[in-house]
Amino acid sequence: MAKVRIKNLTKKFGEVRAADNFSLDIDEGEFVALVGPSGCGKTTTLRCIAGFIDPDDGEIILNDRVISSKKFVLPPEQRNMAMVFQSYAVWPHKTVYKNISFGLELRKLPKSEVRDRVMRSLELTKLKGLENRYPNELSGGQQQRVALARGLVVEPDVLLLDEPLSNLDAILREEMRFDLREIQQKLKITSIYVTHDQTEAMVIADRIVVMNQGRIDQIGSAEDIYHSSKSRFVASFVGTTNLLKGMVQRKDESFVEVRTEKGMVLRVKKGEGNEFPDIDSDVLISVRPESIEIEPSRIEKAHNLYKGKVVQKTFLGSFYDYRIKVEKEVLRVQTSSHKHLEVDAEVWMYIDPGLCNYLKA
Amino acid sequence: MVNGHLRRGLKGFDIVKWVLFPIALTAVAILILFPLIMMFKGSVFTPEGKFGFFYFLNIFKQKVLFKAFRNSMVIAVWATFLSLLTGVPMAWAVSRTDIPLKNFIRNLALVSMVTPPFLGAIAWIFLLGPGAGKLNVLFKELFHTKVTLFNVFSIEGIIFVIAMYVYPFVFINTASVLDNMDSSLEDAANMLGASKWKTAFKITLPLVAPAIISGAILSFLEALALFGVPAVLGMSRGIFTLTTQIYQLFHYPPQFQQGAALAIPLVVITGVLLIFQYLYLGKKQFVLISGKTTQPTIIKLGKAKWPVLGYCVLVVSLAVIVPYFMLLLISLSKVWGVPLTLSNLTLHNFEFILFHYRLSQKSFLNSFFLAFLAATIAVFLALIVVIYNKRTENVGRGFLHFMMVLPFAIPGVAMAVAFLWAYIRPPFMLYGTIWILLAAYVARRIPLAYMACSDGLTQINLELEESARIIGASWFRSIMNITVPLLKISLVSGWILIFISSFREISASILLYSTNNEVIAVTIFTLFEEGEFEALAALSILVLLITLIFVAGSRKVVGKSFAQVS
Numbered sequence: 001m002a003k004v005r006i007k008n009l010t011k012k013f014g015e016v017r018a019a020d021n022f023s024l025d026i027d028e029g030e031f032v033a034l035v036g037p038s039g040c041g042k043t044t045t046l047r048c049i050a051g052f053i054d055p056d057d058g059e060i061i062l063n064d065r066v067i068s069s070k071k072f073v074l075p076p077e078q079r080n081m082a083m084v085f086q087s088y089a090v091w092p093h094k095t096v097y098k099n100i101s102f103g104l105e106l107r108k109l110p111k112s113e114v115r116d117r118v119m120r121s122l123e124l125t126k127l128k129g130l131e132n133r134y135p136n137e138l139s140g141g142q143q144q145r146v147a148l149a150r151g152l153v154v155e156p157d158v159l160l161l162d163e164p165l166s167n168l169d170a171i172l173r174e175e176m177r178f179d180l181r182e183i184q185q186k187l188k189i190t191s192i193y194v195t196h197d198q199t200e201a202m203v204i205a206d207r208i209v210v211m212n213q214g215r216i217d218q219i220g221s222a223e224d225i226y227h228s229s230k231s232r233f234v235a236s237f238v239g240t241t242n243l244l245k246g247m248v249q250r251k252d253e254s255f256v257e258v259r260t261e262k263g264m265v266l267r268v269k270k271g272e273g274n275e276f277p278d279i280d281s282d283v284l285i286s287v288r289p290e291s292i293e294i295e296p297s298r299i300e301k302a303h304n305l306y307k308g309k310v311v312q313k314t315f316l317g318s319f320y321d322y323r324i325k326v327e328k329e330v331l332r333v334q335t336s337s338h339k340h341l342e343v344d345a346e347v348w349m350y351i352d353p354g355l356c357n358y359l360k361a
Numbered sequence: 362m363v364n365g366h367l368r369r370g371l372k373g374f375d376i377v378k379w380v381l382f383p384i385a386l387t388a389v390a391i392l393i394l395f396p397l398i399m400m401f402k403g404s405v406f407t408p409e410g411k412f413g414f415f416y417f418l419n420i421f422k423q424k425v426l427f428k429a430f431r432n433s434m435v436i437a438v439w440a441t442f443l444s445l446l447t448g449v450p451m452a453w454a455v456s457r458t459d460i461p462l463k464n465f466i467r468n469l470a471l472v473s474m475v476t477p478p479f480l481g482a483i484a485w486i487f488l489l490g491p492g493a494g495k496l497n498v499l500f501k502e503l504f505h506t507k508v509t510l511f512n513v514f515s516i517e518g519i520i521f522v523i524a525m526y527v528y529p530f531v532f533i534n535t536a537s538v539l540d541n542m543d544s545s546l547e548d549a550a551n552m553l554g555a556s557k558w559k560t561a562f563k564i565t566l567p568l569v570a571p572a573i574i575s576g577a578i579l580s581f582l583e584a585l586a587l588f589g590v591p592a593v594l595g596m597s598r599g600i601f602t603l604t605t606q607i608y609q610l611f612h613y614p615p616q617f618q619q620g621a622a623l624a625i626p627l628v629v630i631t632g633v634l635l636i637f638q639y640l641y642l643g644k645k646q647f648v649l650i651s652g653k654t655t656q657p658t659i660i661k662l663g664k665a666k667w668p669v670l671g672y673c674v675l676v677v678s679l680a681v682i683v684p685y686f687m688l689l690l691i692s693l694s695k696v697w698g699v700p701l702t703l704s705n706l707t708l709h710n711f712e713f714i715l716f717h718y719r720l721s722q723k724s725f726l727n728s729f730f731l732a733f734l735a736a737t738i739a740v741f742l743a744l745i746v747v748i749y750n751k752r753t754e755n756v757g758r759g760f761l762h763f764m765m766v767l768p769f770a771i772p773g774v775a776m777a778v779a780f781l782w783a784y785i786r787p788p789f790m791l792y793g794t795i796w797i798l799l800a801a802y803v804a805r806r807i808p809l810a811y812m813a814c815s816d817g818l819t820q821i822n823l824e825l826e827e828s829a830r831i832i833g834a835s836w837f838r839s840i841m842n843i844t845v846p847l848l849k850i851s852l853v854s855g856w857i858l859i860f861i862s863s864f865r866e867i868s869a870s871i872l873l874y875s876t877n878n879e880v881i882a883v884t885i886f887t888l889f890e891e892g893e894f895e896a897l898a899a900l901s902i903l904v905l906l907i908t909l910i911f912v913a914g915s916r917k918v919v920g921k922s923f924a925q926v927s
Contacts (some may be wrong), residue, residue: 050827050831051830051831052827052830075830076827076830076831077831077832077833077834077835077838079831080833082831082832083827083828083831083832085824085827085828086824087822087824089822089824089825089827089828091828091829091843091847092847093846093849102829102832102834102842103832103833103834106832106833106834106838107833150828150832151831151832154832154833156832160831
């Protein structure tokens, strides 16, 4: 069980800042996910924590002990961590048993204890009965379980996971997410998970860290990040959204009225996250497609009610994905899969002021 | 990705800095750098210490030397031409047509590549020698004539025999590209209405051209560097090449400086062509392979398949079957020349060379000892350098890489010249001992081990090592427990390659051996000069047998791709 503190971590590759003044505190037993597009520096950060990369500046502290700084870097093997890689990195010349027992043999534990612990971790990762197989006789999912068991068996202070599910097929990936979460909850092991897949981060993590160009854009629970995105980047990276650019025309204590560049007038309720914008300031309004209501007939609302036209419709099984034209804006709207509207049909559209999120333009 | 920490070894003791680097550097200095420097130095200073390029100018001024230079070029160019004439059509035939016996032809092409060419040359003397060559005799009897069909002791004879043993470079290079080429490129041409012949010439041939040129360069370089064939077929008739002329210069009266100067054109030509191959052709070759596995379209030849098959079988017969059969017959004869009857056959020659002939016993042991040690040391050193180069970030990696592949560009005779310059006098007096042979073998063949290890390590994902580090293994431990076991196939294949080629090495040995340190190839050469043909043939058969056993073993270990390296 361990606490990890990252203070002002900076790492440059040439001119590129892979980690730029990155600071984060991770609690004992917490499961944190670093999310971001490729090249955002999430893997670099993780590899700094593992000790594979020397930081240019800043510190990484494990339970009050500095393990990485500009001056001193503790080698990976002395950090008592474990890591699961995207490539599985299961050793092909060792059996499943030998893969898992390797870390324990390094610690010179008695044979019987090695056996007990290997067996327990086989059970935990649902690999029982496969201990004498070689990795090439296993499926991708089983190999990744071996990698996980190999890490867990040494009872690490911190578990690092670098896109562990990216090489698996969709169905297996979804199943493994829940298994990973379950195991982490059972062992209460401090875990740091890197992924470019925001849905994966939402399923797995207690807290999500959205990274962009080496910096942290936002930290929060899945709900925070999704509903109260703090930046244009977070809003568009996490899920899909409509981004409307405009200017504040009127303002009172709990509402602003924004006129978008393409002619929509929108009332937006004051939220908790971002700074409430002033009159005449430029803002960006984010509206999630499923927060918009559309009806073929008039909806009884005083504000934020618009008349529009269906431009495009796509049936996606669990929902309809419409493009609705209002004034000169085209908005993406998702409705239940039973709300069928024809292309070119006139519709009434309502946007709840409380479900709009304002961002800095 | 930067991996600063992989270099940090045991606590307080930097294993890379204090063990790996010194070993790699010492090896490179002893084996490659020092000999080459000494050779270059030797070629520009007179024994009195006067500096100048007169020894180079002599190559053009002295008729004998220039003739040797010209002969080498003529032989290499024509042998390359014949290699193209045989290798390309054969590659196409086994890869893209429906002729039978494809595997037979492929395997025999591999056999001719691992056959020591000077054994082929000796065998051909018995077939095409001007007086008693079996084919010449047969020709005279059949046509009641005194005209000789073909005299193998000639420039043409040398060209012919060399071509039989260098064409596999073209063949294997071309065939492997044809095997792997995305045949949809050809299908597209067919769909547009091109005939199968037109497609072959207009689409396939240009696409395969880089591979063909690359194979031709290897054939050319091998033809240029060979010592045994021109020595056996040329020297007795006054026909000299660069390699045999160098050999001559080191005999009485020795002209060490001139020998060094004559070796340098060999090194330069080889170096330039290899750099060309690497820079220009290396890049062009991979574009053809799409990554999808598509079955190449097989052209149905109809009746034409019999002449095509005949051509392929003729080539492999001339290169392998006929000479091997000849050597076998001679090795089983009581006396060569008497009519071949059962009562004239004997195993006595094998008994003689194995149990009664001290020189062959001695050289067998020496060759085994040297090949075994050379392969082991070369693989060990190559492994250390490769790990240093690819798994640390310390200084000198580029330099070490260059030094490790440099011997590719140094023909055996030139390597021997360099070693003579470096190790014939104090402070490093290795000449006269078996160790100079060992050092030369390691130096000549270390690129094979280096390339095998390097390719192998490139395919090992760094994460395999990192996942050992993070759960508690030191850098050294992760290399020993994870990397080295995973490299096993590369190490074994490198070892076998070096063993095979060192076991029958002649080009460097002929200049570096001394009494009591004879090796097999030298003994065969001695037997040849003394006219002991039956014993020679028996010894040759044993060498071929051992070589083939190792080749077969290595194919088991590494599969088909093995055929591409020699």
